[in-house]
Amino acid sequence: MTAPADAGRGTSTDVPPVEVENVTVRFGAITALSDVSFTVAPGAIHAVIGPNGAGKSTMFNVLSGVYQADEGQVRFGEHRLDQMRPFRIAGIGVARAFQNIALSATQSVAENLMLGRHHLTKAGFIAAGLRLPRATREGRRHGERVAEIAEFLELGDKLHTPVGVLSYGDQKRVEVARALCTEPRLLLLDEPVAGMNAEETGRMAESIREIRTALGISIILVEHDMGMVMSLADRITVLDFGRRIADGTPAEVQADPEVIRAYLGSGDEIDPSDAAAAHGASSHPSDTSGTRS
Amino acid sequence: MSESTATAARGSTASTARPAAAGPSQGRRLLRPLLLVALLVVLLLLPLYVEEFWLRTGFAAFGAIVGAIGLNLLVGNTGQLSLAHAFFLAVGAVSYVYVSGEPGGLGVAELSGLGLPPVVGMIVGVLLAGLAGLVFSPLAARLRGIYLGVASLALVFIGVHVLNAWTSVTGGFNGRAAPEFALFGFTFASRDPELYVLGVPFRESERLWYLGLVLAIAAYLFARNLLRSRPGRALQTLRDSEVAASVMGVNVQGYKARIFLVSSMYAGLAGVMYALSIGSIAPESFGLEVSILYLAMIVLGGLGSVNGAVLGALFVSALPLVFQRYADVIPFVGGRGEGGLAAGEAARFLFGTAIVLVILFEPAGLAGIARRVTGRGRRRPGGRVTESAPDTSSRSTSPVPSEKPAQGSTT
Numbered sequence: 001m002t003a004p005a006d007a008g009r010g011t012s013t014d015v016p017p018v019e020v021e022n023v024t025v026r027f028g029a030i031t032a033l034s035d036v037s038f039t040v041a042p043g044a045i046h047a048v049i050g051p052n053g054a055g056k057s058t059m060f061n062v063l064s065g066v067y068q069a070d071e072g073q074v075r076f077g078e079h080r081l082d083q084m085r086p087f088r089i090a091g092i093g094v095a096r097a098f099q100n101i102a103l104s105a106t107q108s109v110a111e112n113l114m115l116g117r118h119h120l121t122k123a124g125f126i127a128a129g130l131r132l133p134r135a136t137r138e139g140r141r142h143g144e145r146v147a148e149i150a151e152f153l154e155l156g157d158k159l160h161t162p163v164g165v166l167s168y169g170d171q172k173r174v175e176v177a178r179a180l181c182t183e184p185r186l187l188l189l190d191e192p193v194a195g196m197n198a199e200e201t202g203r204m205a206e207s208i209r210e211i212r213t214a215l216g217i218s219i220i221l222v223e224h225d226m227g228m229v230m231s232l233a234d235r236i237t238v239l240d241f242g243r244r245i246a247d248g249t250p251a252e253v254q255a256d257p258e259v260i261r262a263y264l265g266s267g268d269e270i271d272p273s274d275a276a277a278a279h280g281a282s283s284h285p286s287d288t289s290g291t292r293s
Numbered sequence: 294m295s296e297s298t299a300t301a302a303r304g305s306t307a308s309t310a311r312p313a314a315a316g317p318s319q320g321r322r323l324l325r326p327l328l329l330v331a332l333l334v335v336l337l338l339l340p341l342y343v344e345e346f347w348l349r350t351g352f353a354a355f356g357a358i359v360g361a362i363g364l365n366l367l368v369g370n371t372g373q374l375s376l377a378h379a380f381f382l383a384v385g386a387v388s389y390v391y392v393s394g395e396p397g398g399l400g401v402a403e404l405s406g407l408g409l410p411p412v413v414g415m416i417v418g419v420l421l422a423g424l425a426g427l428v429f430s431p432l433a434a435r436l437r438g439i440y441l442g443v444a445s446l447a448l449v450f451i452g453v454h455v456l457n458a459w460t461s462v463t464g465g466f467n468g469r470a471a472p473e474f475a476l477f478g479f480t481f482a483s484r485d486p487e488l489y490v491l492g493v494p495f496r497e498s499e500r501l502w503y504l505g506l507v508l509a510i511a512a513y514l515f516a517r518n519l520l521r522s523r524p525g526r527a528l529q530t531l532r533d534s535e536v537a538a539s540v541m542g543v544n545v546q547g548y549k550a551r552i553f554l555v556s557s558m559y560a561g562l563a564g565v566m567y568a569l570s571i572g573s574i575a576p577e578s579f580g581l582e583v584s585i586l587y588l589a590m591i592v593l594g595g596l597g598s599v600n601g602a603v604l605g606a607l608f609v610s611a612l613p614l615v616f617q618r619y620a621d622v623i624p625f626v627g628g629r630g631e632g633g634l635a636a637g638e639a640a641r642f643l644f645g646t647a648i649v650l651v652i653l654f655e656p657a658g659l660a661g662i663a664r665r666v667t668g669r670g671r672r673r674p675g676g677r678v679t680e681s682a683p684d685t686s687s688r689s690t691s692p693v694p695s696e697k698p699a700q701g702s703t704t
Contacts, residue, residue, distance in 0.1 A: 065539075066540065085544075087541075087544045090540060091542055096540050098537060102533070102534040102536065102537035107526070118541055119541075123523045123524070128519050128523055129516070129519040130518065
């Protein structure tokens with residue numbers, strides 16, 4: 001695999017930190033997130049973990065502008081993500097790969113990936129409908145970049161295949177590739193290996209590591225697969241019932257008694273990675289945390 | 294129709310990786326443009342050989358094709374169910390007869406009109422219909438699926454009421470004659486100038502045929518190009534998941550507004566063509582039934598498919614006319630005042646049956662059948678394929694008409 005040549009930006013120097021400060025989200029009487037704070041250092045892989053219903057997906061929806069925070073702030077450099085509409089957030093370089101695959105099944109991989117170029121391209125209705133030369137040129141230029149990114153995620157030979165006929169693992173890779181196609185500075189990965197087998201999980205972890213080294217961008221990861229989280233993440237934030245119960249390096253988090261209690265419901269001295277792995281296995285594929293958010 | 298644009302666009306959107314892998318084989322690729330040229334030649338030569346009835350039917354079908362392509366962009370590709378298409382047709386048609394019609398009296402009704410050139414009337418009709426769609430579009434931000442459909446229904450009733458009541462512009466209950474079309478002094482009527490081509494007199498029906506052909510091809514190409522490029526991809530993602538579209542950087546409200554604008558402009562043009570084809574407008578021509586027939590066209594043809602819209606429009610618009618003409622030879626169909634079914638009714642029975650059959654056996658519609666017959670190898674998955682991804686079925690955001698997106702949504 002070769003790292004995609006960077007198209008003009010995305011180097012680690014202009015990746016600002018993400019600062020989540022005292023974010024609270026309520027749905028009626030239910031508090032999905034309560035006073036949650038954490039900071040994602042530039043270029044870091046930051047994992048957000050927690051049992052089902054802990055508020056991980058709500059956090060992602062706040063970060064990508066789908067939900068409004070009732071209190072608190074989310075800053076990305078000089079931008080206030082909590083005050084921006086989702087499509088504007090995409091415009092400043094925040095990309096998201098969905099847990100429950102949100103691709104257009106009848107469209108080809110290339111067409112799905114080209115959507116990632118939306119905010120980088122300009123062709124409007126008239127230019128596109130009349131096939132003005134600038135629209136065609138623009139499409140071709142970005143098509144090349146899309147092919148590069150597809151190659152990077154080992155999807156090069158499937159560019160013209162409709163997404164609907166791909167395997168589940170490949171569809172997840174298309175999700176990640178589409179997010180990368182926006183040339184993000186911050187990549188939000190919502191359970192990128194949920195429902196994958198061991199081999200697919202390994203490939204995905206490898207790809208995520210390469211994305212970070214090649215592009216130097218920040219990655220926020222929500223994941224149930226503890227083995228993967230512990231080996232990939234630089235820092236981990238643990239949520240439970242909408243509250244932050246721990247924040248630190250993988251080693252610190254693993255030793256944290258609060259975390260162990262959250263995963264096991266008792267104070268027994270058991271490694272949370274085992275517990276969480278069992279937890280993750282039992283919750284798939286009928287995991288509802290994404291839709292329930 | 295123009296499959297060559299498809300291959301060209303494929304090359305541009307999908308880089309040069311390996312077009313042969315998904316495209317048709319070498320021989321097919323040569324065959325397709327040849328077939329298209331042949332079709333075009335036939336369409337161009339037709340007025341020299343066939344009688345007036347077929348040319349008039351053809352022009353009516355061209356109008357329906359334009360309207361159906363427009364509705365399909367909105368419903369099939371963007372997932373915004375609209376029953377208001379008849380209203381936007383009416384806006385186009387009324388604007389045309391008012392802007393280009395001469396003021397004068399017809400019986401008791403006092404008609405006003407601007408008497409401007411018909412081209413101006415056509416353009417104003419298209420623009421006003423587009424404007425009406427744009428004004429309506431904020432509703433689509435609030436309502437989804439069947440609720441949007443019901444809300445749009447209101448426009449049809451308002452439209453019919455205005456057509457009946459605003460006599461000085463619309464001619465009221467009796468309707469109003471539509472001025473003949475003319476382009477830079479060349480009228481699309483039987484005289485002015487007299488015209489013979491290879492000894493065949495070119496009268497109104499022949500001239501209108503060419504007008505319709507040009508407009509329909511333009512409408513077809515525009516839609517086709519649109520869907521295969523940036524805005525088209527945004528629209529189709531918006532249909533499949535509004536959240537995904539917005540997170541990927543698509544301004545969802547903005548795009549909904551724009552597609553309402555474009556779709557209504559198509560409807561406005563179809564309305565003008567309808568007025569030209571009938572020679573007059575009347576309130577009953579823009580009722581709910583027209584909206585439903587347009588929906589029937591795109592469902593029959595295959596939701597989301599431009600080719601499908603063309604085929605569906607052809608089928609639905611031409612069939613009643615053909616039945617009427619051949620009432621004496623078609624079993625069970627009687628002529629006017631005779632026994633048996635009326636032609637229009639018989640056609641409607643057939644649409645009903647056809648829609649049921651299509652939904653049961655070929656959700657991709659006529660376009661899907663055509664694709665199968667021509668053996669285009671690209672195995673596009675049907676709507677059912679979404680179920681293979683375990684989680685997508687749980688999304689509640691997908692609007693009603695898009696739950697089973699048609700095969701090959703851009704073809």
